Every structure is written in structure tokens, then in C-alpha cells.
Amino acid sequence: MILVLFVLSVWLSCCKFILADQTIIHHRRIFLHRPSSSLTPSSTYSSKTATNLLFNIRGGDIQPITSLSQVKGIIQNASDTNQLVVLDFTANNCPPCDMIAPIYSELSELEEFESKVIFLKVNVSEHPDVASYYGVDGWPTFHLFQNGHFVDSIVGGQAAKAGLYSLVARYSHGM
Secondary structure, rough: OOOHHHHHHHHHHOOOOOEEEEEEEEOOOOOOOOOOOOOOOOOOOOOOHHHHHHHHOOOOOEEOOOHHHHHHHHHHHHHHHOOEEHHHHHHHHOOHHHHHHHHHHHHHHOOOHHOOOOEEEEEEOOHHHHHHHHHOOOOOOEEEEOEEEEEEEEEEEHHHHHHHHHHHHHHHHHH
């Protein structure tokens, strides 16, 4: 337990995290957590804060995709309810996909997107027909759909790390 807390505190200090307004924010807004009463602004990390932080890291509601017809149905239903759809194309043995996965998960859990955005994930290694249909040949790729139509995308782990939050926020708040 002490080793986990030590590693977590070193990791936090190396990533230049700032605790503000009870939200953990990286200088590029890549790790975002819902405010929690157990996280308080502080310039030092106690073992209690590190433990609470560890237990607050969890995944959001990301729907796994198993077929092309499922994707089309979700996009159509989302247009009827005026929701943005974010489709993550990922692959097996893809380090950039593995790097962005926890970030995408945290993004899906933000309250500001709770009823406005539907988050989907398709493994192109298992469902290449979905990637082919949408013309995706590099991953990770994130496609955004609004009112049943493709509106934007980000290709690559570093690009998504830097800009996915802003892109989703722009389209979801513009509704």
C-alpha cells in the first residue's frame, strides 16, 4: 500500500497536476475527474488524498460496438434525441490506443457530457467492417457525429490527448 501511494505521488508530481476547484486538471486537460468531496485543493499530497484519488479513477459509460448496424442505429437514435456521438476506433496491440483509453474513459464520465454525448468504442481488430465503412485506416481515430452526420475527427493518440476534450466540448455545448 505504501509503495502504491509513493508511486502515485511521484506520478502526480511528475505530471504537473494542479488541484483546483476540486477537479484534477493536467496542463493539457487530459485527466479529468468529477469533483469529489474527498478531493480538496492542496499543494501537498497526503496519503488520504492519494488513496481517494486512486479510488476515484474509474471508467465512464462507453458502449462497446459489435456490428456496423449497431453503430448506425445508435447514430440515428442520437440524432432523434439531439445527442453528439463520439466513436473511438481502437485496435489490439496499439500502444497509442492503450495510452488514450483511460483519457477517453475519464472524458465519458464528465458531468458536462452526461446527457449530451454518447461514447462508443469499436475494436477494429475484431470488427474491421466498421472501420472500412467509415474509411478509418489509422488508430486511434475518433469520429464525431451530430444530427446523424459525420462532423469531425481526430486521428492519433497524441492529437487526441491534446484536443479530444475541446472538440467534444465544442460540439456538445453548441447543441
